[in-house]
Amino acid sequence: MNSQSLGPTLIGVGFAVIVVPFVVMFFLAIGPVGWLLIGGSIIVVGIAVSLREAPSYDDGDHLERTNCADCGARIDADADTCEHCGAVR
Numbered sequence: 001m002n003s004q005s006l007g008p009t010l011i012g013v014g015f016a017v018i019v020v021p022f023v024v025m026f027f028l029a030i031g032p033v034g035w036l037l038i039g040g041s042i043i044v045v046g047i048a049v050s051l052r053e054a055p056s057y058d059d060g061d062h063l064e065r066t067n068c069a070d071c072g073a074r075i076d077a078d079a080d081t082c083e084h085c086g087a088v089r
């Protein structure tokens with residue numbers, strides 16, 4: 001380990017020495033019920049994020065979309081008429 005990486009490492013260790021006891025005391029203070037609440041909340045958030053990011057529904061990205069020349073609405077590129085204003089393309 002050279003002196004260039006030693007500095008930041010010592011700073012990180014120093015912060016850890018200061019922060020870790022507070023975190024440990026916090027978790028000891030809130031007790032098992034708090035652990036369950038915090039852990040459960042993190043799990044629920046993780047599940048929610050996973051479900052939101054999962055491509056569970058087809059939003060039609062595979063379809064070519066274009067703007068209607070008359071009203072500017074987003075319509076299928078291969079549609080014969082605009083589904084919003086009815087203009088024939």
Ligand SMILES: [Zn+2]
Nearest residue numbers: 068071082085
């Ligand atoms: Zn239109």
